[in-house]
Amino acid sequence: xxxxxxxxxxxxxxxxxxxxxxxxxxxxxxxxxxxxxxxxxxxxxxxxxxxxxxxxxxxxxxxxxxxxxxxxxxxxxxxxxxxxxxxxxxxxxxxxxxxxxxxxxxxxxxxxxxxxxxxxxxxxxxxxxxxxxxxxxxxxxxxxxxxxxxxxxxxxxxxxxxxxxxxxxxxxxxxxxxxxxxxxxxxxxxxxxxxxxxxxxxxxxxxxxxxxxxxxxxxxxxxxxxxxxxxxxxxxxxxxxxxxxxxxxxxxxxxxxxxxxxxxxxxxxxxxxxxxxxxxxxxxxxxxxxxxxxxxxxxxxxxxxxxxxxxxxxxxxxxxxxxxxxxxxxxxxx
Numbered sequence: 265x266x267x268x269x270x271x272x273x274x275x276x277x278x279x280x281x282x283x284x285x286x287x288x289x290x291x292x293x294x295x296x297x298x299x300x301x302x303x304x305x306x307x308x309x310x311x312x313x314x315x316x317x318x319x320x321x322x323x324x325x326x327x328x329x330x331x332x333x334x335x336x337x338x339x340x341x342x343x344x345x346x347x348x349x350x351x352x353x354x355x356x357x358x359x360x361x362x363x364x365x366x367x368x369x370x371x372x373x374x375x376x377x378x379x380x381x382x383x384x385x386x387x388x389x390x391x392x393x394x395x396x397x398x399x400x401x402x403x404x405x406x407x408x409x410x411x412x413x414x415x416x417x418x419x420x421x422x423x424x425x426x427x428x429x430x431x432x433x434x435x436x437x438x439x440x441x442x443x444x445x446x447x448x449x450x451x452x453x454x455x456x457x458x459x460x461x462x463x464x465x466x467x468x469x470x471x472x473x474x475x476x477x478x479x480x481x482x483x484x485x486x487x488x489x490x491x492x493x494x495x496x497x498x499x500x501x502x503x504x505x506x507x508x509x510x511x512x513x514x515x516x517x518x519x520x521x522x523x524x525x526x527x528x529x530x531x532x533x534x535x536x537x538x539x540x541x542x543x544x545x546x547x548x549x550x551x552x553x554x555x556x557x558x559x560x561x562x563x564x565x566x567x568x569x570x571x572x573x574x575x576x577x578x579x580x581x582x583x584x585x586x587x588x589x590x591x592x593x594x595x596x597x598x
Contacts, residue, residue, distance in 0.1 A: 269294075269295070270294060270295070271341075273339055273341060273373060273376065274294070274323060274339050276376050277323070277324065277337070277339050277371065277375075277376060277385065278292070278294055278324065280376065280383055280385050280386055280389075281324055281326070281337070281385070281389065283386070284386055284389040284390060284393070285326070285389070285393075288393050289328060289329040290326050290327065290328055290329075290334065290393070291326070291327050292324050292325070292326050292327075293324070293325050293327070294323065294324055295321045295322075295323065296321060296322050296324075296325045297318075297320070297321050298316070298317040298318075298320050298321065298322065298357075298360070299317050299318055300325075301322065301325055301333045301336070301366070302317055302360065302364055302366075308363055308364075309360070309363075312356075313356065313359075313360055316353075316356050316357075316360070317360065320353070320356075320357065322336045322337070322338065322357075323336075323337055323338050323339050324336070324337040324338075324339075325337075333366055334366075334367065335366070335367045335368075335369060335392065335545060336361060336366055336367070336368045336369070337368075337369045337370075337371060338354075338357070338368065338369070338370045338371070339371055339372070340354070340370050340371070340372055341372075341373075352520055354370075354516075354517075355517050355518060355519070355520050356520075358516045358517060358518045358541060359518040359519075359541075362518055362541040367544075367545045367546065368516070368543070369388070369543065369545050370513060370516060370543055371385055375388070379445050379560065379564075380444055380445030380448045380449075382444055382445065384557070387443060387444070388545070388547075388548050388553070390441070391437075391441055391547035391548050392545055392546055392547045392548060393547075394437075394441060394547060395437060395546045395547025395548075396546060396547070398437065399433070399546070402433035402436060402437060403433050405433075406427075406431050406432075406433055409431055434549065437547070438552055438556075442556060443556045443557060443559075443560050445560045445564075446556070446559060446560050446563060449560070449563045449564060449566075449567050450464075450563070452567065453563075453566070453567055453570065456570075457570050459570075464485055464486075464563070464566065465485065465486045466483075466484070466485055466559075467484030467485060467486055467505070467507070468484055469481055469482065469483055469484075469555050469558065469559075470482040470484070471551060471554075471555075473514075474511075475524050475525065475526070475527060475528070476513075476524040477513060477514055477515030477516060477517065477524075477528075477540045477543075478511055478512065478513045478514055478515075479511070479512060479514040479550060479551050479554055480509050480510065480511040480512075480554070481509070481510050481551065481554035481555045481557075481558040482507055482508065482509045482510075482558060483507060483508050483510075483555070483558035483559050483561070483562040484505070484506070484507040484562070485505070485506055485507075485559075485562045485563065485566065486503060486504065486505040486506075504566070504569060506562050506565040506566055506569075507562065508558050508561040508562040508565060509558065510554045510555075510557045510558040510561065511554070512543075512550050512553060512554045512557075513543050513550070514542065514543055514544075514550040514551065514554075515528075515540035515541065515542055515543060516540060516541060516542075516543050517539055517540050518538075518539065518540060518541050519531070519535070519537060519539040519540075522539035522540075526539075528540060
């Protein structure tokens, strides 16, 4: 009986990766053995790791134009959460990649879902490619700007060892490449309902860290305008408020004797080893990714609410359904 080379999710992942890399200098290879990526004779590996390198594969490995590995991608299905043997295998792979400085991105079905005609995996890889193209110029622009400053001005822009966001290359890059769906929703809300960007009020972002190394961002947004609605012949004005949590894996374990119930710092104090490494790749900082996705999903909730209640919205001047903010009545849709 013939066997599939890739399962359904892995095949879908491969198609997405190939699509994004098609016009770039990068190439992807599926199911590549680790010994094709790492020198198995490296003295940094212990006997157990050398055996693992000989026996294991990466789901996907991306190489640059010089045939050097740049990024490994692992698709983690449900078995990665269930079977201890699989978890131990993942930890070995995480540790080996960390030792060798190879970026490792772990993805799940969530990354393959399409929002506004783009998947999360596509967005991540697009940012990875663009960052590698633009990083040098962004950093050089920052240094050029520093050279134009007086000593006092330089201190202002680097107060307490923190770069001012206006010149921070990573912040500039984030603003340059927001999740595409955000602008799409804002345009539709404006064109259909007359609601402008300034009418959508951000209630802030809450960030929560978990012991398993994940980070959750919760976006809170209010439609900062009164909506005139007619229900059973009665017209009333209400304000609407939404929140959305997005949880992404930020840190991945690299020590097999660490468990999620133990505080990472407590583990470090007793073992002098940090139990996790980051799941970030160039161009993508996981907390920022979680934040922008939480922003998108919250805006999507606002749009869905408007669509659901479109027939009840009372039309006002210029076919817009918005009047100025009045009163303090707020209804939550969580």
